[in-house]
Amino acid sequence: MFFAVISIFPEMFCAISDYGVVGRALKNQQATLQLINPRDFTNDNYRRIDERPFGGGPGMVMMAQPLEKAILYAKELALAAGCDVAGGGCPVVYLSPQGRTLTESMVADMPKLDGMILLCGRYEGIDERLLQRYVELEISIGDYVLTGGELPAMVLMDSVIRRLPAVMSDEASAQQDSFVDGLLDCPHYTKPLDFHGDMVPEVLLSGHHANIAKWRFLQQVKRTQLRRPDLWRAFVPTKQQAKWLKDLESLD
Numbered sequence: 737m738f739f740a741v742i743s744i745f746p747e748m749f750c751a752i753s754d755y756g757v758v759g760r761a762l763k764n765q766q767a768t769l770q771l772i773n774p775r776d777f778t779n780d781n782y783r784r785i786d787e788r789p790f791g792g793g794p795g796m797v798m799m800a801q802p803l804e805k806a807i808l809y810a811k812e813l814a815l816a817a818g819c820d821v822a823g824g825g826c827p828v829v830y831l832s833p834q835g836r837t838l839t840e841s842m843v844a845d846m847p848k849l850d851g852m853i854l855l856c857g858r859y860e861g862i863d864e865r866l867l868q869r870y871v872e873l874e875i876s877i878g879d880y881v882l883t884g885g886e887l888p889a890m891v892l893m894d895s896v897i898r899r900l901p902a903v904m905s906d907e908a909s910a911q912q913d914s915f916v917d918g919l920l921d922c923p924h925y926t927k928p929l930d931f932h933g934d935m936v937p938e939v940l941l942s943g944h945h946a947n948i949a950k951w952r953f954l955q956q957v958k959r960t961q962l963r964r965p966d967l968w969r970a971f972v973p974t975k976q977q978a979k980w981l982k983d984l985e986s987l988d
């Protein structure tokens with residue numbers, strides 16, 4: 737999957753390109769990341785990418801022209817990477833507090849895209865005319881304000897890249913199916929057996945895979961009911977899960 741990021745701080749993206757599952761996916765070319773700095777697309781000697789806001793007020797606004805040139809360059813790279821740019825296969829995505837709040841179900845649909853061009857705002861934001869002309873999708877990672885769109889862009893890329901078929905292990909993707917979107921995760925345990933006298937739930941040591949799957953699902957249910965009743969109300973169980981739910985009363 738193709739990712740282009742337009743940011744005045746491209747160096748920040750080593751945080752995802754140099755580590756872990758996403759770093760490996762980029763190294764293995766299972767996903768590609770093109771970092772584009774709008775400063776390289778300015779046409780004045782001072783490489784200006786920001787200016788004072790019309791109408792006054794504090795701070796600066798990012799100018800339309802350098803960002804436009806950066807976006808058009810990103811589209812060229814996307815085309816060269818085989819993305820169906822004209823067909824909407826590589827949308828320009830703007831990370832902003834005004835965007836649609838990102839959820840796992842939105843993320844689940846994104847690997848179907850050929851790629852994404854991520855636009856990272858700084859200062860007080862970006863000239864509205866650039867946004868109206870080029871932005872196809874506006875996304876927020878939550879109801880809070882950050883100093884820039886770079887961290888939200890990294891959050892979005894991490895959430896999508898981990899779900900790419902080539903990246904997710906077969907076991908994990910099987911688990912992904914059973915880990916129903918919309919429930920919180922179950923507790924996890926590993927060595928040592930005894931941690932300050934706290935032991936591991938017996939069922940997990942039984943080797944009885946059906947009982948273990950049932951116990952994990954019921955733990956997910958219990959946690960979701962307790963911590964996120966909103967998610968629990970929206971949850972639709974499979975037939976097997978509906979059977980397990982009948983035994984919930986017997987859960988400790």
Ligand SMILES: CN1CCN(c2ccccc2CNc2ccc(C(N)=O)cn2)CC1
Pocket residue numbers: 831832833856857858859860861862875876877878879880881882883884885888
């Ligand atoms: C002081 N101003 C800095 C710039 N900012 C702004 C304004 C418009 C676009 C991007 C930004 C970058 N900030 C973001 C970005 C995303 C999120 C999110 N929730 O996804 C939170 N913040 C408005 C506030």
